[in-house]
Amino acid sequence: xxxxxxxxxxxxxxxxxxxxxxxxxxxxxxxxxxxxxxxxxxxxxxxxxxxxxxxxxxxxxxxxxxxxxxxxxxxxxxxxxxxxxxxxxxxxxxxxxxxxxxxxxxxxxxxxxxxxxx
Numbered sequence: 001x002x003x004x005x006x007x008x009x010x011x012x013x014x015x016x017x018x019x020x021x022x023x024x025x026x027x028x029x030x031x032x033x034x035x036x037x038x039x040x041x042x043x044x045x046x047x048x049x050x051x052x053x054x055x056x057x058x059x060x061x062x063x064x065x066x067x068x069x070x071x072x073x074x075x076x077x078x079x080x081x082x083x084x085x086x087x088x089x090x091x092x093x094x095x096x097x098x099x100x101x102x103x104x105x106x107x108x109x110x111x112x113x114x115x116x117x118x
Contacts, residue, residue: 004033008046008058011018015109016057023076028078031062042100056107069107070099 009020019111020034027034035042037054046058046066056069059076067075074090077083089095 003062004031004078005062005079006042006058006060007032007034007072008037008060009034010038010054010057012054013037026080027076029101032076032079056103070096070103073103074099 005027007020007023008072011017017036024034037043037046037048037058042048043050045060048054057072059067059072061067061075074087074096077086077090086099092100
């Protein structure tokens with residue numbers, strides 16, 4: 001991996017794939033690479049086994065710190081000027097509880113009722 005931030009999504013989920021592609025240009029301008037969690041290199045780095053359940057998106061920062069779910073979204077929001085209010089509000093514990101709740105609710109709406117990344 002390079003010195004970029006990485007957004008990792010479930011390529012088997014159409015919602016995740018569409019969401020990742022929707023933000024691709026915005027994130028790539030901010031030195032963020034977007035790759036599927038099913039990538040063999042990524043699977044090796046995160047110790048994911050073939051066919052393993054993928055419960056959430058992952059972000060790997062330049063410092064090699066891994067964020068998942070709502071925390072990953074908050075981390076990325078700091079990079080985008082118009083999304084920074086999400087990052088700022090994340091310092092209030094009730095806001096993160098709401099973010100986690102919303103993330104889980106959206107994730108459960110994936111085809112087949114399997115929890116999804118975004």
